[in-house]
Amino acid sequence: MLVDKKFVPRHKAGFVLCHWLNGISFLMLFITALPLYDPNYFGFLYNALGTSTLQNAHKFFAVIFIVTPIIGLFIARDGYSMLIGQVLKFNKDDMTFLVKFPGELLGQDPKMPKQGFYNGGEKMNIALQMALWCVLVCSGLVLWLGSGIIDNSVRAWMIPVHSIAAGIGFAAALGHIYLAVGVNPDSLQGMKNGTIKADYAMHHHGAWVDELVAEGKVTKKELEEAVH
Amino acid sequence: MAKEMAMLHDVARCSACRACMVACKQWHNLPADFSTPFEGQYQSHADLTSKTYNLIKMNERTDKDGKFHWDFIKIQCMHCQDPACMKGCPEGAISRLDSGAVVIDEEKCVGCGYCTTNCPFNVPRVDPDRNKSTKCDLCFDRIENGMIPSCAKTCTAQAIDFGTIEEMTALANKRIEEVKKDFPNANLYGIGPATEGVGGTHMMYVLPEKPSVYGLPENPKTPASIDLWKDVVRPIGKIAGVGAAAGIAGLFVLSKMMGKKNH
Numbered sequence: 509m510l511v512d513k514k515f516v517p518r519h520k521a522g523f524v525l526c527h528w529l530n531g532i533s534f535l536m537l538f539i540t541a542l543p544l545y546d547p548n549y550f551g552f553l554y555n556a557l558g559t560s561t562l563q564n565a566h567k568f569f570a571v572i573f574i575v576t577p578i579i580g581l582f583i584a585r586d587g588y589s590m591l592i593g594q595v596l597k598f599n600k601d602d603m604t605f606l607v608k609f610p611g612e613l614l615g616q617d618p619k620m621p622k623q624g625f626y627n628g629g630e631k632m633n634i635a636l637q638m639a640l641w642c643v644l645v646c647s648g649l650v651l652w653l654g655s656g657i658i659d660n661s662v663r664a665w666m667i668p669v670h671s672i673a674a675g676i677g678f679a680a681a682l683g684h685i686y687l688a689v690g691v692n693p694d695s696l697q698g699m700k701n702g703t704i705k706a707d708y709a710m711h712h713h714g715a716w717v718d719e720l721v722a723e724g725k726v727t728k729k730e731l732e733e734a735v736h
Numbered sequence: 737m738a739k740e741m742a743m744l745h746d747v748a749r750c751s752a753c754r755a756c757m758v759a760c761k762q763w764h765n766l767p768a769d770f771s772t773p774f775e776g777q778y779q780s781h782a783d784l785t786s787k788t789y790n791l792i793k794m795n796e797r798t799d800k801d802g803k804f805h806w807d808f809i810k811i812q813c814m815h816c817q818d819p820a821c822m823k824g825c826p827e828g829a830i831s832r833l834d835s836g837a838v839v840i841d842e843e844k845c846v847g848c849g850y851c852t853t854n855c856p857f858n859v860p861r862v863d864p865d866r867n868k869s870t871k872c873d874l875c876f877d878r879i880e881n882g883m884i885p886s887c888a889k890t891c892t893a894q895a896i897d898f899g900t901i902e903e904m905t906a907l908a909n910k911r912i913e914e915v916k917k918d919f920p921n922a923n924l925y926g927i928g929p930a931t932e933g934v935g936g937t938h939m940m941y942v943l944p945e946k947p948s949v950y951g952l953p954e955n956p957k958t959p960a961s962i963d964l965w966k967d968v969v970r971p972i973g974k975i976a977g978v979g980a981a982a983g984i985a986g987l988f989v990l991s992k993m994m995g996k997k998n999h
């Protein structure tokens with residue numbers, strides 16, 4: 509069944525909540541640590557808000573960042589299984605998508621293979637962010653709580669490791685936000701009320717819509733009416 | 737005084753009277769430190785703290801012949817020649833003075849704790865109340881006024897000596913010969929190969945036993961991770977940051993232009 513005859517249900521409320529908890533804690537973690545990345549440009553944050561405030565905030569958001577996927581196991585199990593399942597099912601169509609995507613990004617309209625629930629690019633972003641989550645959490649915890657437990661010859665390495673992971677993660681996040689807000693604003697609705705426009709779904713996630721039709725979750729007729 | 741100085745702790749002479757701990761607190765106006773609850777142990781504090789820059793560690797040990805030993809050692813900042821704390825401080829708050837003393841400028845310190853993380857001896861402690869890093873400063877202010885550090889001044893057993901690095905090296909070499917008569921494993925720490933990885937230290941020891949017996953690292957090194965962080969990660973991060981912003985702006989404009997052409 510489409511929602512309001514126009515929208516395909518995509519994400520459940522629990523998953524939408526986890527997405528924003530993750531996104532906001534990630535950005536706040538980045539911002540609260542910026543003065544350590546570069547005291548010359550971002551030192552003003554320490555001057556304005558105080559060093560302890562930012563360092564305590566970094567730890568506060570770290571806790572949120574760590575518990576979000578754990579909460580997700582309870583309130584968004586479907587959504588998280590979908591994330592993992594999709595990443596493991598990276599296939600030839602995903603490759604084709606990646607090759608043709610730059611053309612689409614530059615405003616052309618190349619013939620794309622039908623995409624599943626997540627497209628090749630999204631799958632790469634998900635896999636990357638999962639790996640970075642592990643690296644950031646491990647290195648961050650060792651920096652935070654490791655003094656006297658883990659030898660400093662190991663702990664010292666966590667500083668560049670944590671920095672590199674934070675930098676790569678932020679770059680990927682910028683791309684992710686740009687694609688969502690700037691390129692495909694229709695996709696953003698999925699992370700607001702959990703639905704996306706039927707014609708957007710058919711155009712960008714055709715294989716997934718076919719599955720929905722096959723499973724009887726939406727009908728062809730509904731979709732046709734929604735698009736016209 | 738621009739001479740390079742050094743301190744020598746002759747562990748064989750130390751009676752663990754802890755007068756140096758008191759003297760250090762007096763000179764630095766540090767309050768009593770009740771962070772370690774008293775449970776019958778001899779050692780006063782479990783570890784260095786932001787109120788205790790100098791600690792006499794006491795360790796009971798039974799050797800392989802079943803003989804009982806008390807191991808005492810004075811621990812504090814080692815005043816490395818190539819200080820990891822200084823190299824890795826994002827704020828440039830730590831400097832090494834001509835005397836060899838490695839000191840923290842509290843005005844610049846932001847309490848991030850990277851100096852603790854990077855220090856091969858795990859010495860600096862961030863004071864949780866002021867969020868400033870603290871440690872032994874070799875009483876650099878006394879040295880500059882021609883005095884010797886408070887702890888060295890107070891030691892009556894002549895276990896702590898202080899002087900130019902040449903004087904202390906000579907003294908250490910003399911002392912080790914004496915100590916070796918009773919302790920065949922005796923070694924020098926802070927001079928020679930043991931601490932080469934940190935460029936040598938201005939805190940030196942005559943140790944009757946191996947460094948690890950006293951909890952000292954056998955092979956302390958100024959970690960290479962600091963160079964990676966300083967020379968690679970941060971500069972690239974800066975370029976990438978600017979690049980990413982420019983890239984996205986450029987892409988946005990380009991996609992608008994190309995998009996128009998196609999429609």
Ligand code: HEM
Binds near residue numbers: 538574
């Ligand atoms: C995506 C999430 C995270 C980002 C973007 C991030 C970013 C950063 C950055 C950029 C620094 C400064 C490093 C440098 O300049 O070399 C830093 C420091 C630090 N991070 Fe994170 N971090 C994240 C997650 C975590 C987590 C999960 C923890 C702990 C569990 C953590 C704990 C720390 C600690 C203790 C420091 C040391 C300095 C401080 O207290 O601010 N971080 N972080």
Ligand code: SF4
Binds near residue numbers: 856
């Ligand atoms: S012992 Fe640690 S705190 Fe002292 S100078 Fe060396 S690196 Fe710095």
Ligand code: SF4
Binds near residue numbers: 825845847852860
């Ligand atoms: S705690 Fe202070 S002295 Fe230590 S590295 Fe951070 S800013 Fe530098």
Ligand code: SF4
Binds near residue numbers: 759872
């Ligand atoms: S040199 Fe000064 S600061 Fe260092 S332990 Fe001795 S008295 Fe304390």
